[in-house]
Amino acid sequence: MTEHVLELSSRFIDTGRADSPPNRVTHELSELADGVALVEAFSHVVVVKTDDGLVAFDSSGPGSGRRVLESLRRWSDDPFHTLVYSHGHIDHVGGSRAFAQDAKSSGRPLPRVIAHENLNPRLQRYRATNGYNKVINARQFGGSPVSTLGGPGSQQPFVPEGTLEPVIEYSDAMTAEVGGIEFQLHHAMGETDDHTWTWIPHHQMISAGDQFIWNFPNCGNPQKVQRYPLEWAASLREMASTDVELFVPAHGLPISGHDRIVSCLNNVASTLEQLVDDVVSAMNSGSTLNDIVGAVRVDPEALELPYLRPLYDEPEFVIRNIWRLYGGWWDGKPSRLKPASDVAIAVELAELAGGVSILAERARALAEAGELRVACHLIDMAADAAPESAAVHEIRAWVYLTRRAAESSLMSKGIFESAANESREAAGQEFERRRPKLSLEE
Ligand SMILES: [Zn+2]
Numbered sequence: 001m002t003e004h005v006l007e008l009s010s011r012f013i014d015t016g017r018a019d020s021p022p023n024r025v026t027h028e029l030s031e032l033a034d035g036v037a038l039v040e041a042f043s044h045v046v047v048v049k050t051d052d053g054l055v056a057f058d059s060s061g062p063g064s065g066r067r068v069l070e071s072l073r074r075w076s077d078d079p080f081h082t083l084v085y086s087h088g089h090i091d092h093v094g095g096s097r098a099f100a101q102d103a104k105s106s107g108r109p110l111p112r113v114i115a116h117e118n119l120n121p122r123l124q125r126y127r128a129t130n131g132y133n134k135v136i137n138a139r140q141f142g143g144s145p146v147s148t149l150g151g152p153g154s155q156q157p158f159v160p161e162g163t164l165e166p167v168i169e170y171s172d173a174m175t176a177e178v179g180g181i182e183f184q185l186h187h188a189m190g191e192t193d194d195h196t197w198t199w200i201p202h203h204q205m206i207s208a209g210d211q212f213i214w215n216f217p218n219c220g221n222p223q224k225v226q227r228y229p230l231e232w233a234a235s236l237r238e239m240a241s242t243d244v245e246l247f248v249p250a251h252g253l254p255i256s257g258h259d260r261i262v263s264c265l266n267n268v269a270s271t272l273e274q275l276v277d278d279v280v281s282a283m284n285s286g287s288t289l290n291d292i293v294g295a296v297r298v299d300p301e302a303l304e305l306p307y308l309r310p311l312y313d314e315p316e317f318v319i320r321n322i323w324r325l326y327g328g329w330w331d332g333k334p335s336r337l338k339p340a341s342d343v344a345i346a347v348e349l350a351e352l353a354g355g356v357s358i359l360a361e362r363a364r365a366l367a368e369a370g371e372l373r374v375a376c377h378l379i380d381m382a383a384d385a386a387p388e389s390a391a392v393h394e395i396r397a398w399v400y401l402t403r404r405a406a407e408s409s410l411m412s413k414g415i416f417e418s419a420a421n422e423s424r425e426a427a428g429q430e431f432e433r434r435r436p437k438l439s440l441e442e
Helices: 005-015 065-075 096-105 119-128 130-142 146-150 229-240 258-284 289-295 315-326 342-353 356-368 372-385 390-406 410-426
Strands: 029-033 036-039 045-050 053-057 080-084 112-116 168-170 173-178 181-188 195-200 205-209 246-249
Touching: 005 029, 005 258, 029 065, 029 246, 036 065, 045 065, 045 181, 065 096, 080 096, 080 173, 080 181, 112 119, 112 195, 119 130, 130 146, 130 410, 146 410, 168 173, 181 229, 195 229, 229 258, 229 315, 246 258, 258 289, 258 315, 289 315, 342 356, 342 372, 356 372, 356 390, 372 390, 390 410
Parallel strands: 053 080, 080 112, 112 168, 205 246
Antiparallel strands: 029 036, 036 045, 045 053, 173 181, 181 195, 195 205
16 A cells, blocks of 8 residues: 555654655645645645635646646545635646636636735746746756757747736735635745745644745755745744644645644754854855855755755755845955956966867866866866867766766756756757756656
């Protein structure tokens, strides 16, 4: 018999070890309590039954909404009364057209959509940065160079047509009563500025969105806008102060048991608070960003917890995010305030070295010796100095694939793989052109 999702999470947390991926994209439904169901997908959908119909949290993404609905419809045929968006990331709102389709095909009204007031402006920003968002996903999830963006599906807008927009918005907090069940919505800053976490007293349950993702918090993503670590931690502390017995994040496993939930929430909160503390005190003493990145560390034991492993985002990126939040974009190195072009520096260095090929070979030797950070600088310079050289690009592809293999986070792996593929393409080599794979696990 397969282990119930709540037994699985208890085992992972209690033993401190996950022997299978906690982020599962099964599209299968699990009942978590009487009248509460979860469908695990790239982002999950959580549903609560009420006397007036179903209340759903998130809609999953454009590619999974329909499959999630099929699973839900085998569990209940009640109408969807309300859809609450935990935040405006596309993997949470992009499946809503499947909910619209479901209502239409059964002649029922659309579910009313509730969200924080910053969600609609977020969708507007995504429309204004449509191409950029596709570039991000091509790198992060596909490991693909930008040149692959013209492939199948490239005409699809990033915010899918037919995405349901919120009809009820709130600012700080809001209580909604549906069919005799109370839903207390709380605004939180954290992964985004438009997060909603919901406390449902009847079930002693929290629907948490992405404030908890069974990975190191997505608080540093190098390609995305500002994240808010202290506000994030504060929201986790607030969740921990409820009588919660059932905790349902939008990625990873649901968790049961008050003490177990509280210890997870407090561990993530402490990790974020400690990082902010360390970075800000180093800033206060005049350190540069580069020094801080080299010096600040998260307790390695915390990074082994089954819900804090840096498999998606990672602490180094969070440090940069904290610098940007409390400082600015300049990293404190005077030459980088108004830097020379990459090509000008590369040409100068190649000449000093005695030729581009010497620079490239040195990069290869450094990579072989495990000096991957320096190796990447040198090979980028070699490629900047000789962008047409197939020989340089062959080495660059190898250096970045080696770098990729040494990384733990999906974000680093994706970006380094996309650099490798960029060079494979420049060197005329074959590589797999694949569509972005939306998965937190590799
Ligand atoms: Zn998410």
